[in-house]
Amino acid sequence: MAxxxxxxxxxxxxxxxxxxxxxxxxSQLVGQQTGKKAKK
Known part of the structure; x- marks a missing residue:
């Protein structure tokens, strides 16, 4: 048995x-920071 x-x-x-x-x-933290600017 190993x-x-x-x-x-x-x-x-x-x-x-x-x-x-x-x-x-x-990626969630980065998405939250950049998501405010790049939100469509």
Missing amino acids: SYEFIILLAQIVTLALEILILFRL
Whole structure:
């Protein structure tokens, strides 16, 4: 049983999810700032 491989895989998934979440939040903040000027 290679449980350490599962832990490494889980850690990679969590890291990827955190990066996506951070990028999403950053794009939301930028969208809020620039959305006021570029709103149609």
